[in-house]
Amino acid sequence: MRTIAIVKRVLREMLRDKRTLALMFIAPLFILSLMYFLFQNNSTSVAKIGVSNVNTSLVKALKNKHTDLAAYGDHANAKTTIRQHNLAAFIHEQDGKLTVTYSNSQPSDTALVKQALQGGVTKLKVQALVAATKTQKRVLQQQAKVLKTVMAQQQKLQAAQGTTRGQTATVGATTKPKAAPNYTVTSHYLYGNADSTFFDTFLPVLLGFFVFFFVFLISGISLLNERTTGTLTRLLATPVRRGEIITGYLVGYGIFAVIQTIITVTFALTVFNVHMLGSVWLILLINFLLAMVALSMGIFISTFANSEFQMVQFIPLLIVPQVFFSGIITIATMPDWLQWLAHIFPLYYGGDALMNVATRGFSLGDVSGDLWILLLFAVVFTALNVVGLKRYRRV
Amino acid sequence: MTQPMIDVRDVAKRFGDNVVLKQISLDLPAGRVMGLIGPSGAGKTTLVKAILGMEKVDSGTTTVLGTEMPNRQIMQKIGYMAQSDALYETLTARENLRFFGELMGVAGPALTSSITHVAQVVNLTEMLDRRVSAYSGGMKRRLSLAIALIADPDLLILDEPTVGIDPELRQQIWAELRTLKQHGKAILVTTHVMDEAERCDELMLIREGIALAQGTPADLKREYTVETIEQVFLKAGRLQDENHSDR
Numbered sequence: 190m191r192t193i194a195i196v197k198r199v200l201r202e203m204l205r206d207k208r209t210l211a212l213m214f215i216a217p218l219f220i221l222s223l224m225y226f227l228f229q230n231n232s233t234s235v236a237k238i239g240v241s242n243v244n245t246s247l248v249k250a251l252k253n254k255h256t257d258l259a260a261y262g263d264h265a266n267a268k269t270t271i272r273q274h275n276l277a278a279f280i281h282e283q284d285g286k287l288t289v290t291y292s293n294s295q296p297s298d299t300a301l302v303k304q305a306l307q308g309g310v311t312k313l314k315v316q317a318l319v320a321a322t323k324t325q326k327r328v329l330q331q332q333a334k335v336l337k338t339v340m341a342q343q344q345k346l347q348a349a350q351g352t353t354r355g356q357t358a359t360v361g362a363t364t365k366p367k368a369a370p371n372y373t374v375t376s377h378y379l380y381g382n383a384d385s386t387f388f389d390t391f392l393p394v395l396l397g398f399f400v401f402f403f404v405f406l407i408s409g410i411s412l413l414n415e416r417t418t419g420t421l422t423r424l425l426a427t428p429v430r431r432g433e434i435i436t437g438y439l440v441g442y443g444i445f446a447v448i449q450t451i452i453t454v455t456f457a458l459t460v461f462n463v464h465m466l467g468s469v470w471l472i473l474l475i476n477f478l479l480a481m482v483a484l485s486m487g488i489f490i491s492t493f494a495n496s497e498f499q500m501v502q503f504i505p506l507l508i509v510p511q512v513f514f515s516g517i518i519t520i521a522t523m524p525d526w527l528q529w530l531a532h533i534f535p536l537y538y539g540g541d542a543l544m545n546v547a548t549r550g551f552s553l554g555d556v557s558g559d560l561w562i563l564l565l566f567a568v569v570f571t572a573l574n575v576v577g578l579k580r581y582r583r584v
Numbered sequence: 585m586t587q588p589m590i591d592v593r594d595v596a597k598r599f600g601d602n603v604v605l606k607q608i609s610l611d612l613p614a615g616r617v618m619g620l621i622g623p624s625g626a627g628k629t630t631l632v633k634a635i636l637g638m639e640k641v642d643s644g645t646t647t648v649l650g651t652e653m654p655n656r657q658i659m660q661k662i663g664y665m666a667q668s669d670a671l672y673e674t675l676t677a678r679e680n681l682r683f684f685g686e687l688m689g690v691a692g693p694a695l696t697s698s699i700t701h702v703a704q705v706v707n708l709t710e711m712l713d714r715r716v717s718a719y720s721g722g723m724k725r726r727l728s729l730a731i732a733l734i735a736d737p738d739l740l741i742l743d744e745p746t747v748g749i750d751p752e753l754r755q756q757i758w759a760e761l762r763t764l765k766q767h768g769k770a771i772l773v774t775t776h777v778m779d780e781a782e783r784c785d786e787l788m789l790i791r792e793g794i795a796l797a798q799g800t801p802a803d804l805k806r807e808y809t810v811e812t813i814e815q816v817f818l819k820a821g822r823l824q825d826e827n828h829s830d831r
Contacts (some may be wrong), residue, residue, distance in 0.1 A: 199673060202675065205674040420672060427660075429687050584656045
């Protein structure tokens with residue numbers, strides 16, 4: 190009964206605050222759209238390479254869809270040419286030695302050039318090898334011919350000598366050189382398809398992050414307002430239970446979190462046509478749990494803030510690190526101590542579960558471990574909040 | 585006489601080294617208005633919060649309606665008006681009243697009629713559906729008082745109820761308090777408006793956490809041989825300071 194009164198009040202206050210509503214429901218769509226376009230074409234970057242005095246066959250070998258080659262004079266200076274023409278790298282050949290100067294202002298371009306260079310050099314080596322084999326073959330065939338004539342002369346000689354040594358030496362390149370196998374590649378994708386982009390992979394994590402971030406901020410600040418305006422004290426001068434206040438908050442803001450998730454997920458699925466392998470309901474459930482953690486954490490953290498500004502100060506401290514450990518950066522390749530650190534952040538579990546469900550089609554059972562831990566976070570913070578309210582009233 | 589509405593026994597409270605309340609005792613029977621007067625920082629609000637069970641005391645006991653505080657159930661029978669207006673600004677006055685009414689356990693038609701009644705008492709009937717953010721300071725004060733009255737409590741605890749309220753409305757509010765008193769409610773009021781002090785049945789002077797004097801306004805004036813409560817207050821303060829310098 191009292192919980193319902195608090196839920197109603199939270200909903201009413203939110204509905205009156207149009208800007209906060211817009212922030213919660215429209216801001217995620219805006220950011221998602223922006224990211225969609227940003228990460229759509231991540232495979233078309235082209236590195237400009239300057240070459241000077243480089244063997245034409247190598248230049249040919251370096252050409253691929255990620256490189257754009259331009260030739261410069263034999264004595265062009267690497268550094269100035271790179272600066273003048275905004276090149277990713279400059280390659281100079283002298284006495285069969287290649288000197289490569291990278292601009293390295295864009296490490297991804299450097300990687301492209303290195304890749305092209307390695308590929309080109311390998312290609313050349315293979316070509317050289319094939320050419321060498323061909324020459325050898327020709328030499329062998331010539332030798333065989335010579336041998337044949339020699340033997341024919343010998344046979345004639347032997348025949349003339351009247352000996353019948355019926356030995357025939359058959360020296361011939363009967364083995365045809367094997368043609369280079371002409372592979373045709375058929376690709377199968379375990380998760381997603383050939384069109385999968387960065388966006389598809391990280392969308393589920395982004396969804397979780399939005400829910401976490403906005404719910405944390407809004408619930409934290411609204412409880413902080415209750416503290417600073419004295420309404421919290423006033424509330425506790427009624428027979429309301431401390432648990433009822435916290436539950437009212439959880440339910441009230443939980444409703445908004447669910448609406449937010451539904452809007453963002455629907456938007457992503459229909460407008461961007463994102464592939465989601467697992468159940469959408471499971472995605473909603475994970476987001477709901479994340480919202481509960483964010484809510485209880487926001488309320489708890491607001492205890493340590495004396496103003497909205499101080500509440501915002503917790504964002505770089507508590508929210509930004511969570512992004513790093515949410516799965517956007519591969520956690521398995523992190524140093525041990527960072528991997529260990531990742532485990533203290535709720536978004537680590539949320540991101541893991543969301544990614545597995547959305548891109549690998551995991552079921553509820555597969556991600557239950559993550560969900561239990563999220564639930565534990567929410568329960569612990571909620572309990573702390575209920576106890577924390579004792580500061581305002583002893584019962 | 586029936587059991588007192590409030591019974592405070594030897595309550596002491598300190599915040600760190602700062603002693604806020606020193607061995608304060610007080611009792612308030614039903615049908616009486618008690619005024620707590622004293623300068624700001626004297627410990628009035630701390631005493632009020634101790635009575636409500638919202639502030640932990642170091643020693644002593646506070647009993648309300650025969651139940652030792654803190655007790656959550658008893659809160660239902662106390663109408664509390666805090667010193668600062670604790671209102672939800674984005675909600676209308678009616679929504680604020682309804683919300684606090686529901687928390688106090690009033691519901692349905694009883695709540696609706698109660699809202700109409702208390703709005704009349706504080707003269708806000710016309711403005712009930714306006715948002716509190718559009719209210720003036722005095723209107724907010726009146727709404728806070730209306731919220732304290734919403735559950736028709738047996739005991740009213742009002743912390744500076746008439747600050748920022750114009751004299752005419754102040755008369756009106758005191759008239760209502762008198763009516764409530766006649767219906768057997770007990771009222772505890774903190775104030776530093778001296779003419780309000782005169783209207784109380786009983787007064788307690790608090791200064792530096794000590795109860796300097798206690799009694800009816802007439803008794804106090806006689807005791808200190810002065811004309812007004814204001815002079816009682818000043819004289820009691822002077823005497824307290826002299827005692828200090830003696831020590």
